[in-house]
Amino acid sequence: MQGTVTKSMGLWYLVEGSDGVNYQCRLKGKFKLENKKISNPVAVGDRVEIIDDEGNAEAKIISKIHARQNYIIRTSPKKKGHGHIIASNLDLAVVVATVANPKTSLGFIDRFLVTAEAFRIPAMILCNKIDLLSSEELDALKEKMKEYEVLGYKTGFISALNPKDIEHFKESLSNQSTLISGHSGVGKSTIVNQLIPEADQKTSEISEFSEKGIHTTTFAERFKVFENSYIIDTPGIKELGLAEIESNELSHYFPELRELLGQCKFNNCTHTHEPGCAIAAAYEDGKISQSRYDSYLSMLMGDDNRR
Structure with a gap:
C-alpha cells in the first residue's frame, strides 16, 4: 500500500495509507540514500x-521511499557532517517571525529563504504577534518586509490570537502542503491550534530568563486543514545551518543577486572583493540592502551565527 508520512517519532512513523487509515510504521534494515x-x-x-x-x-514496515519532489533541509544538530530533512514534498514554506519575545533575526529569515530557493519551494514570511507592537514598530516592520516583497516573497502580518487574521492566513493554504517553521516561541503551534483545534499542539510561555521560546513541539507532524490542504508543524529551530548548498552556488539563491550573475568581470567572482563585480556595485548603489548582502557574506564564510 502507498501512503504519506504524517508524523516522525524517532524510530517510529505514522503513515496515512491510501485507504485513509493511519498506520504505525518502522523501517526495516538500512535505506541507501x-x-x-x-x-x-x-x-x-x-x-x-x-x-x-x-x-x-x-504495525507496518516502510519498504520503499519514493523520490522527493523537494525538501527543506538543515545541518543536523546531532550528527556532525550530516543533513536533517525537516519536511518534504512541499508547495509552500512559511517561516514564522517575531520582532520580540523571541526576536527573529533577518539572518535566520534569509537562511530559510535561501534553503527554500535551493529546492525551488515558494516561501512566505509570516510576522506573528503584531498585537504586541506599537503602531510605529508595526510600520517599521512592514517597511522592512517590502524589501522581501519586491524580491517576490509573500509576507503576512498576524496575531495568532485574532480569528480574522487566522482566517485570512488560512485562505492562502488551499490545495497545497505547507511547512510552518521558525524559532521556538514564535507561535507556530498556536497558529496550528487556531487553524485546527483538534490538533491540540502544546504551547508554552516565553522563558523570562532567556527571552527565548521553550520547545513544545517534539516531532514534526502533518495536519489536514481541509480537503487536499495540509500543514506541517515542526519543532522550533534554534539554528539553521545550510546543507547541500555549495559556496559557488549561493548567489543563485538570492533573487537580487541572481539577476546580476554573468555581469561580473570574472566568471568565478565571489562578489566580495573582486574588481568589476556587478553585485558589489549594485550594493554600493543601494540596489541591494545591507542586511541581505551581510547575510550573503555570512553564509559564504560559513559563519556559525545562524540565528
Whole structure:
C-alpha cells in the first residue's frame, strides 16, 4: 500500500495509507540514500510504500521511499557532517517571525529563504504577534518586509490570537502542503491550534530568563486543514545551518543577486572583493540592502551565527 508520512517519532512513523487509515510504521534494515549524508532517512511528507510486519500484527514496515519532489533541509544538530530533512514534498514554506519575545533575526529569515530557493519551494514570511507592537514598530516592520516583497516573497502580518487574521492566513493554504517553521516561541503551534483545534499542539510561555521560546513541539507532524490542504508543524529551530548548498552556488539563491550573475568581470567572482563585480556595485548603489548582502557574506564564510 502507498501512503504519506504524517508524523516522525524517532524510530517510529505514522503513515496515512491510501485507504485513509493511519498506520504505525518502522523501517526495516538500512535505506541507501543516494550516498547522501542524511541523519533521518524518512521525513514528514515523504510518499512511501508499506507492507505488513510479520512480527507485529499492529504495525507496518516502510519498504520503499519514493523520490522527493523537494525538501527543506538543515545541518543536523546531532550528527556532525550530516543533513536533517525537516519536511518534504512541499508547495509552500512559511517561516514564522517575531520582532520580540523571541526576536527573529533577518539572518535566520534569509537562511530559510535561501534553503527554500535551493529546492525551488515558494516561501512566505509570516510576522506573528503584531498585537504586541506599537503602531510605529508595526510600520517599521512592514517597511522592512517590502524589501522581501519586491524580491517576490509573500509576507503576512498576524496575531495568532485574532480569528480574522487566522482566517485570512488560512485562505492562502488551499490545495497545497505547507511547512510552518521558525524559532521556538514564535507561535507556530498556536497558529496550528487556531487553524485546527483538534490538533491540540502544546504551547508554552516565553522563558523570562532567556527571552527565548521553550520547545513544545517534539516531532514534526502533518495536519489536514481541509480537503487536499495540509500543514506541517515542526519543532522550533534554534539554528539553521545550510546543507547541500555549495559556496559557488549561493548567489543563485538570492533573487537580487541572481539577476546580476554573468555581469561580473570574472566568471568565478565571489562578489566580495573582486574588481568589476556587478553585485558589489549594485550594493554600493543601494540596489541591494545591507542586511541581505551581510547575510550573503555570512553564509559564504560559513559563519556559525545562524540565528
